[in-house]
Amino acid sequence: MPLPAALLATACNAPAAETPGVTVAQGTLESGGGMVVSAYPHASRAGAEVLRAGGNAVDAAIATGFALAVTHPAAGNIGGGGFMVIRFPDGSSTVMDFREKAPLRAHPEMFLDESGEYSYRIHHRSHLAVGVPGTVAGFAQAHEKYGSAAWTGLVEPAVALARDGFEVSERLAGSLAGRLEAFRDYPATFAQFFRDGEPYAPGDTLVQADLAATLERIRDHGRDGFYAGETARLLAEEMERGGGWITEEDLARYQAVEREPVRGTYRGYDIISMAPPSSGGTALVEMLNVLEGFDVAAMGANSPAHAHHLIEAMRRAFRDRAAHLADPDFSDVPVARLTSKAYAAEIRATIKADAASVSDPDDVAGAPGWESSETTHYSVVDADGLAVSVTYTLEGGYGSYITVPGAGFLLNNEMGDFNARPGLTTDRGLIGTEPNLARPEQRMLSSMTPTILARDGELVAVVGSPGGRTIINTVLQIVVNVVDFGMSPADAVAAKRLHHQWLPDAARLEDGYMSEDDAAVLTAMGHQISWSGRQGIAHCIFTGEGGVLVGVPDPRDSDGTAAGY
Numbered sequence: 001m002p003l004p005a006a007l008l009a010t011a012c013n014a015p016a017a018e019t020p021g022v023t024v025a026q027g028t029l030e031s032g033g034g035m036v037v038s039a040y041p042h043a044s045r046a047g048a049e050v051l052r053a054g055g056n057a058v059d060a061a062i063a064t065g066f067a068l069a070v071t072h073p074a075a076g077n078i079g080g081g082g083f084m085v086i087r088f089p090d091g092s093s094t095v096m097d098f099r100e101k102a103p104l105r106a107h108p109e110m111f112l113d114e115s116g117e118y119s120y121r122i123h124h125r126s127h128l129a130v131g132v133p134g135t136v137a138g139f140a141q142a143h144e145k146y147g148s149a150a151w152t153g154l155v156e157p158a159v160a161l162a163r164d165g166f167e168v169s170e171r172l173a174g175s176l177a178g179r180l181e182a183f184r185d186y187p188a189t190f191a192q193f194f195r196d197g198e199p200y201a202p203g204d205t206l207v208q209a210d211l212a213a214t215l216e217r218i219r220d221h222g223r224d225g226f227y228a229g230e231t232a233r234l235l236a237e238e239m240e241r242g243g244g245w246i247t248e249e250d251l252a253r254y255q256a257v258e259r260e261p262v263r264g265t266y267r268g269y270d271i272i273s274m275a276p277p278s279s280g281g282t283a284l285v286e287m288l289n290v291l292e293g294f295d296v297a298a299m300g301a302n303s304p305a306h307a308h309h310l311i312e313a314m315r316r317a318f319r320d321r322a323a324h325l326a327d328p329d330f331s332d333v334p335v336a337r338l339t340s341k342a343y344a345a346e347i348r349a350t351i352k353a354d355a356a357s358v359s360d361p362d363d364v365a366g367a368p369g370w371e372s373s374e375t376t377h378y379s380v381v382d383a384d385g386l387a388v389s390v391t392y393t394l395e396g397g398y399g400s401y402i403t404v405p406g407a408g409f410l411l412n413n414e415m416g417d418f419n420a421r422p423g424l425t426t427d428r429g430l431i432g433t434e435p436n437l438a439r440p441e442q443r444m445l446s447s448m449t450p451t452i453l454a455r456d457g458e459l460v461a462v463v464g465s466p467g468g469r470t471i472i473n474t475v476l477q478i479v480v481n482v483v484d485f486g487m488s489p490a491d492a493v494a495a496k497r498l499h500h501q502w503l504p505d506a507a508r509l510e511d512g513y514m515s516e517d518d519a520a521v522l523t524a525m526g527h528q529i530s531w532s533g534r535q536g537i538a539h540c541i542f543t544g545e546g547g548v549l550v551g552v553p554d555p556r557d558s559d560g561t562a563a564g565y
């Protein structure tokens with residue numbers, strides 16, 4: 001479906017339309033000023049207009065995030081949570097943690113049914129699957145500490161998109177139409193995303209009046225517009241109705257946290273990434289440290305040797321993830337050891353040059369399963385070089401499917417990222433290790449990996465992706481593509497990816513990752529492989545020749561858009 005002509009001149013690899021001073025393109029875009037790359041054109045434009053009006057990259061990230069909550073309802077959100085990694089022009093960095101929390105009533109056995117059996121439905125698709133949302137608190141805290149523009153102007157574009165409506169893309173129309181039956185059980189959601197019970201067609205205007213009213217409260221009252229008053233009351237009432245445990249007290253108590261990033265180096269590049277409660281930065285740095293001891297460049301991109309060494313690094317980092325990673329406010333996470341060069345050397349010594357290792361579930365008390373791929377990542381850089389990398393999520397696509405009646409926003413189902421119950425391990429991959437069990441006000445373990453790459457004090461790239469546990473490996477491969485293979489920004493993002501997560505002991509390769517002959521070589525080494533359609537959606541920004549910003553929407557997403565000025 002063509003996007004609105006006023007918004008976008010060219011659909012691909014563009015120079016593109018001029019909206020007042022801002023260029024918007026669904027393809028690689030170069031810009032001398034600021035840049036935003038996100039999962040929907042209106043959201044990228046909202047962020048870029050904030051930059052053009054003099055806001056900084058944190059301001060633009062907030063505006064983009066609120067706009068995505070309107071235009072990308074599968075993952076953009078105010079009812080979920082996420083992480084923001086910030087690198088300042090002087091090279092210093094910080095991270096904002098606005099991951100959801102378990103409510104005060106939570107306990108490790110809360111996902112068992114009346115007969116004491118683990119219930120997937122309770123864990124992933126019920127009111128008990130909803131964590132206390134963090135996004136609005138995170139944005140408010142980031143704004144208070146590092147923003148420069150007025151808050152109201154950062155929320156207003158989202159208010160307008162919800163109140164006046166926006167043009168539905170082909171991908172969004174298809175995504176919503178695919179939920180026609182599933183949403184029937186959720187009347188407020190069905191009413192919000194279907195018109196008179198019928199799906200929106202591409203090009204139709206989607207208006208979300210209740211969401212507009214909630215966003216107005218957030219615009220006018222900041223975090224209190226969400227965590228207190230009308231919005232909090234409506235959310236708590238929906239919990240009460242549906243047997244959920246989040247109360248107005250849980251909402252009032254929620255706080256975002258500023259943390260130290262996880263930092264590492266890879267062949268002279270600096271890696272700045274997300275700290276626990278995400279496993280992302282820790283596993284990323286662990287894998288890069290392992291790969292640093294191999295001559296990856298000599299292997300050739302996507303060769304059997306390259307794939308083998310990636311898989312072996314992934315296998316080991318994901319074992320450590322299952323064993324150790326969780327909310328650092330509740331358990332000691334050995335980040336320093338896991339990200340040390342010395343530990344990587346120990347691990348590297350266990351990797352054979354041309355034979356697969358075997359993942360042993362007894363290495364820890366259990367093994368993780370596969371995950372679906374709904375979350376969204378966006379990248380922002382301003383003219384001063386302030387860089388912001390945001391990944392946030394409702395967990396599954398459209399989260400819990402529960403829209404808060406009268407408030408118009410979807411609630412997450414992030415409690416599903418806690419381990420199912422103490423000790424439970426299945427070959428589908430549930431784990432029962434202690435650190436990531438549900439407890440009052442604990443944050444559930446994440447894989448989101450918003451990351452910033454720098455070298456010699458200069459910004460190199462802002463990277464991240466959705467995709468559950470595949471996120472960490474997607475980011476890993478983009479870094480390797482840039483550093484080891486010297487790929488152009490567009491090639492580094494477009495290149496086919498693979499995923500291995502220790503257990504199940506199988507690698508999943510994107511279709512076209514390598515030839516059949518090369519795949520046979522990998523199999524002969526002992527690797528189990530399967531093929532998949534798509535891994536990740538990495539909306540990234542790079543610094544190109546002469547310091548120009550290069551925005552690269554991942555070509556895997558037809559709505560991905562760069563906007564700059």
Ligand code: DON
Pocket residue numbers: 371372373374375393394395396414417445446447448466467468469471
């Ligand atoms: O935080 C996480 O790692 C996941 N909840 C992210 C979700 C995602 O990417 C989609 N997959 N379930």
